[in-house]
Amino acid sequence: KSIGSGIYLYLSTRRGVEMYGEQKFMTLMWGLEAFHRAVTKPPVDENIKAKIGRILDAVHPKDKRWLASRLSTPLEPSLDVRIYDLLKVLPLGLRSDELRALSETCRTIRNNVSHFGEASRGHYVVDNQRLSDLFRAMSYLYHARILFETGVSRDHIRWIFCGSFRSSIIKSTLMTVGLSINEVE
Numbered sequence: 242k243s244i245g246s247g248i249y250l251y252l253s254t255r256r257g258v259e260m261y262g263e264q265k266f267m268t269l270m271w272g273l274e275a276f277h278r279a280v281t282k283p284p285v286d287e288n289i290k291a292k293i294g295r296i297l298d299a300v301h302p303k304d305k306r307w308l309a310s311r312l313s314t315p316l317e318p319s320l321d322v323r324i325y326d327l328l329k330v331l332p333l334g335l336r337s338d339e340l341r342a343l344s345e346t347c348r349t350i351r352n353n354v355s356h357f358g359e360a361s362r363g364h365y366v367v368d369n370q371r372l373s374d375l376f377r378a379m380s381y382l383y384h385a386r387i388l389f390e391t392g393v394s395r396d397h398i399r400w401i402f403c404g405s406f407r408s409s410i411i412k413s414t415l416m417t418v419g420l421s422i423n424e425v426e
Contacts, residue, residue: 244390247276251383254376262372263354269379270320270351276383277323280390321348324379327386332395333402334423343418347375378418381411 250272254265293312300308318326321344328340350372385398402411402422412422 244276244279244387247272247279248387250275251380251387254380262369262376266372266376266379267351267354269376269383270347273327273379273383274320274323276386276390277318277327281323281326283317319348320351321345324348328382331382331385331389332399333385335420336423339420343375343378343420346418347379350375374414374417377414378420381414 250268254260254268254272260268293309296312297305297309321341324344324347325341328335328344329337381402385402388398388401389395402408403424415422
C-alpha cells in the first residue's frame, strides 16, 4: 500500500531547509492527515449518510449539488481524532488522556493558523518555543508511526524511545508537551 504524501510531507520537514515554525508545524499536520487517509479506511456512518440523504431530498433540485458537496466533509474525522488514532498504536505505553490532550492542542493550533493566520487565539497562546516543542515531539512520534507502518518491530521502536542513546532526549521532548512513556509495557 502507498503512503505517498504522508511520508513526503514528513520528510520535507527533515531536509534541513529553513522554515518558519508555523510552516514546519503545519506541514507536519498536513502530513499526518495524509498519512491517516492512506492507512485508514474512510469511516462509514450510515446514520449520518441517511440524515444527509433526507436533507438533500428536502432541498430544491437547483441547490442539491452544491449542498451535497458541502455536506460531504462531516464523514471525515477531525485532526485530533486522526492524530490520536495514528499514535495510540505505538508500543510506547502512552497514556490515553495525555495523547488526547496533545492531539487536541495540535488541532487547535493548526485551526488557528489555518483560519486566523496566527498561532495564538483566545486562551490558547502559543509562543515560538511551544510551537518548536510540539513540532519536535510530534516529529518523533510521526517517525515512529512511519516505522511501525513499514514493518519495523514493536520492540525496536520501543528501544528507540526507551533504550537508545537518544532516548533521554526523546523522552524529555515528549515530557515538554505533556506525554510520558510507560517504561514497562
